Structure formats: structure tokens, C-alpha cells
Amino acid sequence: MEWTEISVLTNDESQDAVINILMEFGSLGVELDTIDKDTLSINSYFPEDFDIKSKVPAIQSRVSQLAEFGLNPGKAEVITKNLNDDKWNSEWEKYYHAKRITKFLTISPVWENYIKEFDGELVIKLDPKKAFGTGVHPTTVLCLQAIESVIRENESVLDVGTGSGVLSIAAKLLGAGEISAYDYDDDAVDSAKKNVALNGFENDIFVDKNSLLDGISKKADIILANMLPEAVLPLIPQSINNINEGGKIIISGIIKDKLAVTIETLENNQYVVDQVSTLGDWRGIIAHLRRDDE
């Protein structure tokens, strides 16, 4: 398989915004390289079927436009390079290391023999190559923080848009009961199944191909959804039928401009917002199904 590396030369100030842009365009991974004291190279990887010709100018234009939002994007130069699978693997492995994400959760790539640093540390092993969800993207971090703060022993979970399976694995490590994870993308389903097995949860986490919760009648205590608003907004009304009384929905993937519409959709669909968290330009929401006395 051939890969394309798209690197953006920028600086510390615009680093988060550039990562967001590359992720929005579907990058399967991002790594940072310091070029000199003023310049960072943000390297991202796209599969061969990615439409480079049209996307590169679009990425270039979005990066250049950062100045209009008051950010200095530095050199704002976009460079592309083709890599074969082996080269991509070795580049990626050079930069992607175990990382502590929340108080208890650490994500370790499968090729690293990570040794726990404290009692109670929970380590998610990931082979992050095939799907979104290395744990380093702010939307995933927001979800992981939220899961850690709300989940109770044995609570059941529906993970919609599971990607690499990272959220389901985290939920299981944090004590969740029954978990079903869905994604509409074949590569993601494949990747989630592999990662679930890598963590020894093949009998505990059910992974299947499905669009949102279409045709799913299972109910759970917690619904996880880290997806862009195009997917999250239609999921909200649908999810009411899949959530137990007193259950919660954890939503991420919300760029700050879409926060208001997401909250409005939740409130129009029997949810009460408990918490909004911020990481860079991204927002995460925890909401519960409105009780009769509310």
C-alpha cells in the first residue's frame, strides 16, 4: 500500500489548529518534528486513495487562512511526499510512543514494551495504523477524560464511530460491563476488532459494522460518540431509544462553532447537559437523559 505524507511547516502558536485541519481532512496520524526554534513540521499520513490533487490546495488554503483568525501560521508551507507501507510504518513508529492521556489511562503502541509506572495505571495497547483513534487527537482525549469521570462499575456502553476501538477498550479497563462498538467503515471495524483482541477483550467487546445506531435496539447506560456534527446531530434523536433511564451520552468531535447547535439538539431531545469541556478548539459534552422530576 502507498501512503502520502503531507507536512505543514508552521510554529507552536498554530500547531493545534494545523493538527485539527489535517485531522478534518482525514489524516490517519500526525507527528511533530522540530525543524528550528521557530518552525515545526506537522507530518500527517493519508492512504493512497486520498484525493491529493484537490485536497492539498484546500489544506494550504485553510492553513493560510489561520491568519484571519488571529493566529500566526509561520511558514504555512504544505509539502507532500509518497511513502510505501514499510517506510510509513518506520516513520510512524519513530514518533508514536506511549503517552499518558488521563489520570489513569496510558496509550501504548503495540511495538513498545511499556511498563506501568504506578499501581492502578491502565494501559491501552493500540496498533494505530488503520483507523482514527490513536488517542492523541484532542477529540479522543476529551472522550477518554469524560469516560473516566462518569463510568461506574458494570455500566453498559454503546460506542458509535469506534474507529480504532480506543474508547471501548478504555471503558472496559475502567470497569464497564457489556460493550458494543460500531463503525460504518470496514477498515475501522477491522482495526477495532484487532485492537480489542490485542487488549484481551475479544469476548467482552462486540464490534460490528453499522451506520450510527440504525436498526440497533440494544440499550446502554452510556453512549459514546466522537464524530463530526454531520453524524452526531442525527445520532442524538436516535440515541434516545438506545439509552437506559438515567443514562448518559458523551459527545466529542465538536469544533467550537458547532457547540451551540449540538447543545440545542440535545436539549430538544430530552437531554440535559451536565458538562462542556474544552481542549483547543474542540468541545466535549456529557449529557444525561432528562428525568421525570427535571
Ligand SMILES: C[S@@+](CC[C@H](N)C(=O)[O-])C[C@H]1O[C@@H](n2cnc3c(N)ncnc32)[C@H](O)[C@@H]1O
Ligand atoms: C473521529 S473518529 C473517532 C474514533 C474513536 N472513537 C476515537 O474517539 O478516537 C470518528 C469515527 O466515526 C466513524 N463514523 C463517521 N460517521 C459514521 C456513521 N454515520 N456511522 C458509523 N460510524 C461513523 C468514522 O468512520 C470514524 O471511525
